[in-house]
Amino acid sequence: MAEPTPQQTKVCPTCGTRLAENANRCLVCGTELTASAEIKKPASVQASRMPEITLSLPLALGLLALFLIVGAALVFIVLRVTGANLAAAGNGATATVTVTPTLTATPTEFFTATPAPTATTQPPQEYTVASGDNCLSIAVAFGVSAQSIIVLNNLPVACNTLDIGQKLKVPYPTPTPLPQATNTLEPAAATLQACDKVYYTVQANDTLSSIASNYAVPMDAIKAYNGLPTDQVYLDMKIIIPLCERAATPGPSPTPTIPPPYPAANLLLPPDGASFTLANDSITLQWASIGTLRDHEAYQVTVEDVTDGQGRRKVEYVTDTKFIVPGSFRPTDSLPHVFRWWVTTVRQNGSDDQGQPIWVTAGAQSAQRVFSWQGIAPAGTPQP
Known part of the structure; x- marks a missing residue:
């Protein structure tokens, strides 16, 4: 059995009633349907569509992570380059960040000058005189002068x-600050230095x-030069004779003293x-040469036993720059003794009645x- 052929129809442009293909008028609204009145239905044009991409969830997450990593790398590179440029620019000038301070009431500080420390005089120390x-x-x-002990007591x-057993007051050594060096001496110092x-x-x-009288110098000049309170002098006392204080005397000029x-x-x-201990039978004293000695000149070496207290001393004359203290000058007791020694250049000035040089x-x-x-060790007591 043959299939029926589908009948062609058309649509009323006014009311939209579907009519037969050969109908000339709309049965509903009466609109005439002519060839010119027919409105051709434009061919539909399908718009272009974006391609659709379908991704699974793991793949989408992976792409997102990759995007974040690439973005972070780009940001790091940009900051790296920018930081290098800033560092290069910072070599020429240092950027200073200025912070605007908040005005607050600040109390005024008053600084008090600290006075310079002054030396405090210590009271004298007490010493008990022992034997010798x-x-x-x-x-x-x-470490003080004998004159200070004499005056204080x-x-x-x-x-x-x-x-023995006497109490003495002994002063502490007085620290003397060194004067600052100057190129020009003061008048008083220049006068003292120029004096023979x-x-x-x-x-x-x-x-x-x-x-x-021997040096033709007034007593007052010697006292003033040495700071002596009285006219008394004692054995082995060291004094300075100022030859420049000699008074001019009429008559023949005195024989000039060789300075x-x-x-x-x-x-x-x-x-x-x-x-030095008991093992040292002798002691060698040495000093530097002051130059070539002339005839009848020598070194006077003085060694004195300070601990002995009886003026025990040895004075020798040598032309060499050393002197050996013999064992015979060793202390005769078992205690250690303090010895003082010094050297003076001397010149022979004639001889005495016994032919000894002066x-x-x-x-x-x-x-x-x-x-x-x-000192020498004491001999042991023999046992019976």
């Missing part, structure tokens, strides 16, 4: 009234008047404060050094 002590040995032990100038001086050690039976042509010798060995000072006295020497 004298003012000189006590002064050496405490109202002792006689000779300091020969000390008793002789360093003299008081001998037995010497008086200040006899010393002043010290040599400087003070520089002591070398032993070092100051060295200690030595006079020909140079400045060296600095003094001390050393200790253990």
Whole structure:
């Protein structure tokens, strides 16, 4: 059986009624259907569509992570390049961040000047006189002058009234600040430096008047130069004779005294404060040469036992720059003794009645050094 052919129809353009293909008028609205009235239905044009992409969820998450990683890398590279440029620009000028401070009431600080520290005078220390002590040995032990001990304790100038067990006041050494060096001396200092001086050690039976008479220098000048409160001098006292204070005398000019042509010798060995024991049978003293000695010139080496307190000393004359203290000068007791020694350049000025040379000072006295020497060990008592 044949299938029926589908009948062609058309639609009324006014009311939309479906009519037969050959109908000339709409049965519903009466609109005439002519060929010119027919409105051809435009061919539908399908618009272009975006391609659809379908992704699974894991793949979408992976792409998102990749996008974030790439973005972070780009940001890092940009910051890296920008930071390098800023660092290069910062070498020429340092950027300063200015923070606007908040105005607050600040109390005014007043600074008080701190006064300079002043030296505090310490009271004198007390010392008990022991056997063999004298003012000189006590002064050496405490590093002060014997004159300061004599004045502080109202002792006689000779300091020969000390008793064992006597209490003495000993001052502390006074620190003296060194003056600042200047190129030009003050007038008083220039006068003192230009004055010819002789360093003299008081001998037995010497008086200040006899010393002043021998050097033709007024007693008052010697006292003023040495700061002596009285006319008294004692044995082994060191004084300075200012030759520039000589008074002019009429008549024949006195024989000029040769000024010290040599400087003070520089002591070398032993070092100051060295200690020697029973193993040392002798001690060698050495000093630096002050130059070539002329005929009838020598070094006067003086060694004195300070601890003994009886003026025990040895004076020798040598032309070499060393002197050996013999073992015979060792202390005779078992205690260590303090010895002081110094060197002076001397020149022979004739001879005495016994033919011994008379030595006079020909140079400045060296600095003094001390050393200790253990006395001879006491002999043991034989056992019965």
